[in-house]
Amino acid sequence: MRDSDDYFNPRFEAQKIAFAPVVFHVALSLRNLGVLDALRKSRKLGLSIPQLKRQLQISEYGLSVLLELALLTGIVEQKEDAHFILTETGKYIELDPLTKVNFDFINDICYKGLAHLEESILKSKPEGLKELGHWETIYQGLSEMNQQAQKSWLAFDHYYSTDSSPELLQFLFSSAPKTLVDIGGNDGRFALNCCKHNPEVQITIVDLPGQIQMAKSRIEGSPYDSRIEYISMDILKENKPLPKADAVWMSQFLDCFSESEVRDILKYVGRQIDLNTNVYIIETLWDQQEHPASSFSVAATSVYFTTMANGNSKMFSAKKLRALINESGLQIIDEVFPIGMSHTLFHCKVKPV
Amino acid sequence: MRDSDDYFNPRFEAQKIAFAPVVFHVALSLRNLGVLDALRKSRKLGLSIPQLKRQLQISEYGLSVLLELALLTGIVEQKEDAHFILTETGKYIELDPLTKVNFDFINDICYKGLAHLEESILKSKPEGLKELGHWETIYQGLSEMNQQAQKSWLAFDHYYSTDSSPELLQFLFSSAPKTLVDIGGNDGRFALNCCKHNPEVQITIVDLPGQIQMAKSRIEGSPYDSRIEYISMDILKENKPLPKADAVWMSQFLDCFSESEVRDILKYVGRQIDLNTNVYIIETLWDQQEHPASSFSVAATSVYFTTMANGNSKMFSAKKLRALINESGLQIIDEVFPIGMSHTLFHCKVKPV
Numbered sequence: 001m002r003d004s005d006d007y008f009n010p011r012f013e014a015q016k017i018a019f020a021p022v023v024f025h026v027a028l029s030l031r032n033l034g035v036l037d038a039l040r041k042s043r044k045l046g047l048s049i050p051q052l053k054r055q056l057q058i059s060e061y062g063l064s065v066l067l068e069l070a071l072l073t074g075i076v077e078q079k080e081d082a083h084f085i086l087t088e089t090g091k092y093i094e095l096d097p098l099t100k101v102n103f104d105f106i107n108d109i110c111y112k113g114l115a116h117l118e119e120s121i122l123k124s125k126p127e128g129l130k131e132l133g134h135w136e137t138i139y140q141g142l143s144e145m146n147q148q149a150q151k152s153w154l155a156f157d158h159y160y161s162t163d164s165s166p167e168l169l170q171f172l173f174s175s176a177p178k179t180l181v182d183i184g185g186n187d188g189r190f191a192l193n194c195c196k197h198n199p200e201v202q203i204t205i206v207d208l209p210g211q212i213q214m215a216k217s218r219i220e221g222s223p224y225d226s227r228i229e230y231i232s233m234d235i236l237k238e239n240k241p242l243p244k245a246d247a248v249w250m251s252q253f254l255d256c257f258s259e260s261e262v263r264d265i266l267k268y269v270g271r272q273i274d275l276n277t278n279v280y281i282i283e284t285l286w287d288q289q290e291h292p293a294s295s296f297s298v299a300a301t302s303v304y305f306t307t308m309a310n311g312n313s314k315m316f317s318a319k320k321l322r323a324l325i326n327e328s329g330l331q332i333i334d335e336v337f338p339i340g341m342s343h344t345l346f347h348c349k350v351k352p353v
Numbered sequence: 354m355r356d357s358d359d360y361f362n363p364r365f366e367a368q369k370i371a372f373a374p375v376v377f378h379v380a381l382s383l384r385n386l387g388v389l390d391a392l393r394k395s396r397k398l399g400l401s402i403p404q405l406k407r408q409l410q411i412s413e414y415g416l417s418v419l420l421e422l423a424l425l426t427g428i429v430e431q432k433e434d435a436h437f438i439l440t441e442t443g444k445y446i447e448l449d450p451l452t453k454v455n456f457d458f459i460n461d462i463c464y465k466g467l468a469h470l471e472e473s474i475l476k477s478k479p480e481g482l483k484e485l486g487h488w489e490t491i492y493q494g495l496s497e498m499n500q501q502a503q504k505s506w507l508a509f510d511h512y513y514s515t516d517s518s519p520e521l522l523q524f525l526f527s528s529a530p531k532t533l534v535d536i537g538g539n540d541g542r543f544a545l546n547c548c549k550h551n552p553e554v555q556i557t558i559v560d561l562p563g564q565i566q567m568a569k570s571r572i573e574g575s576p577y578d579s580r581i582e583y584i585s586m587d588i589l590k591e592n593k594p595l596p597k598a599d600a601v602w603m604s605q606f607l608d609c610f611s612e613s614e615v616r617d618i619l620k621y622v623g624r625q626i627d628l629n630t631n632v633y634i635i636e637t638l639w640d641q642q643e644h645p646a647s648s649f650s651v652a653a654t655s656v657y658f659t660t661m662a663n664g665n666s667k668m669f670s671a672k673k674l675r676a677l678i679n680e681s682g683l684q685i686i687d688e689v690f691p692i693g694m695s696h697t698l699f700h701c702k703v704k705p706v
Contacts (some may be wrong), residue, residue: 013427014442014446014449015646017428018446019650020377028471029470029474061477062475062477073649088363099368099371102371118385293368299422314417
């Protein structure tokens with residue numbers, strides 16, 4: 001019934017989108033109920049519905065409902081003998097850690113809130129966030145939300161994070177900075193990794209009070225305690241002076257702000273540094289990715305910012321971020337892609353006046 | 354960035370499913386906010402984001418978030434001049450009535466409840482239904498649910514209904530029945546259409562008390578009142594005698610029951626008829642469709658039965674329904690496909706003992 005031409009036609013594509021939430025939950029149920037795992041282990045032999053029933057104690061009815069749709073969406077295939085086997089897509093859903101992280105993030109953090117997308121756009125507020133709790137932004141709610149949601153959020157954040165990337169650490173320390181300001185330093189993980197990587201560097205973490213609290217509790221008592229300082233502030237509301245530093249690091253920080261906020265932040269940074277300071281801006285750009293699957297995932301993450309996180313930020317395009325940097329008194333010395341996990345690094349300096 | 358090979362690869366397919374609820378709401382928002390309509394009217398010229406902003410009073414930020422994901426999922430394309438135009442898929446989402454009905458049905462009836470799919474399968478109960486109200490099955494809740502949900506349910510039901518199909522009426526009356534029993538006759542629409550089509554036929558509608566009530570209020574006072582009788586019963590709990598009839602009609606009725614219930618219903622019908630009675634069973638079979646898009650939509654509808662409707666019924670495969678009919682003492686005289694809107698009609702008689 002299915003050939004590639006027929007599978008990819010406009011009428012079918014439109015129905016796939018109309019029934020997309022159904023396919024999402026069918027795939028998730030097949031994963032969570034252990035059906036994908038059982039099929040994977042059966043390899044090329046596959047399993048029939050009665051065999052799956054015996055093995056997993058799930059009704060033939062339930063298995064049929066799930067597997068028929070899975071068949072029509074390319075998650076499983078059916079052999080001549082009616083045994084089901086996993087397709088390559090099915091294997092990704094069952095085995096690929098990134099796919100798992102994405103599924104759980106959408107299910108536990110975004111699913112209910114996404115229903116408020118239209119409203120979020122019209123009001124420029126993350127109207128979906130109330131489905132998780134009553135906070136202004138998701139960052140304020142992180143420590144209070146239910147455990148499952150918190151776990152899925154952290155797994156997602158961690159997966160896309162640059163905090164432990166050897167490649168980025170090497171890049172940063174190739175210019176041998178002695179002092180570093182990590183703006184949006186979050187829970188201090190990157191600062192700690194810098195200290196481990198380099199025996200001398202002195203770091204100042206800048207972030208919101210809650211994040212600074214987390215960073216302190218992670219760092220205090222560690223051997224690196226004396227090399228790390230903190231500036232606790234809401235960068236949109238106060239512009240405390242930054243210490244003189246060889247490098248300023250902003251990784252996956254600017255994507256949490258609107259365009260005009262980004263300009264304000266970069267101008268503030270520009271005023272705080274001298275002509276020798278290296279500024280590093282690291283982002284995942286939706287239109288600068290190696291695979292269309294990555295572009296898609298990055299662009300889909302923007303919708304999370306809209307409905308759940310803050311209502312006004314998104315993942316940048318390469319062109320847009322370059323323009324924002326240039327409009328804010330900085331100049332791009334070098335642009336490196338790919339680095340980390342499909343990130344782009346902008347090496348900048350302040351423009352001479 | 355996008356060519357068909359890259360667009361259709363396992364890694365991307367898996368991410369499309371992981372982020373499927375995001376794509377669903379992006380498409381719906383683009384439709385509801387009037388973006389698709391504006392793009393359609395701009396035809397090949399297309400519209401830029403600033404133009405759309407002026408025309409629709411939606412922020413550039415919101416438009417970018419929506420259109421970037423729409424671009425990566427083939428709902429829109431972007432021209433050299435950065436103007437967006439609708440793709441064929443986008444046109445289906447904006448213009449095709451069936452696609453609209455499917456979208457609204459998933460959004461207003463199924464979206465929240467789908468999160469209870471796993472639970473529904475494990476308990477054989479429509480655990481998602483509580484998101485709409487507290488009833489045992491959705492049929493009991495139809496008149497009480499919120500208006501938007503009711504409207505979307507009825508539009509979906511009506512679209513897939515055979516009640517007004519000239520083709521099916523002609524088929525039924527080609528054997529000139531004088532008496533007809535319409536089991537699962539619902540609100541009486543089909544009975545009325547039969548009376549209009551044929552000046553003589555006498556009809557008995559069999560359904561649940563609530564449905565009979567609706568049918569009566571539709572029929573009483575019409576010119577066909579005297580030709581229509583009613584049997585009010587829950588066919589799973591009582592087996593009242595049926596009047597002798599030339600034909601028994603069961604259209605989209607059996608898909609509301611589990612396999613063992615279907616066997617019981619068909620055996621009961623078999624006991625009530627004689628060797629000359631024509632039994633017509635009409636269903637949409639998920640594996641007997643002209644387009645893969647239709648197979649997909651039918652199979653996705655099964656998941657609605659699981660989580661929202663009753664927790665134990667589904668759309669049949671051709672093989673399964675043939676087997677159920679044969680196991681229940683009926684024989685298939687003829688099988689007609691396609692008829693109506695991609696339906697299959699089984700013309701049956703009782704097997705001579």
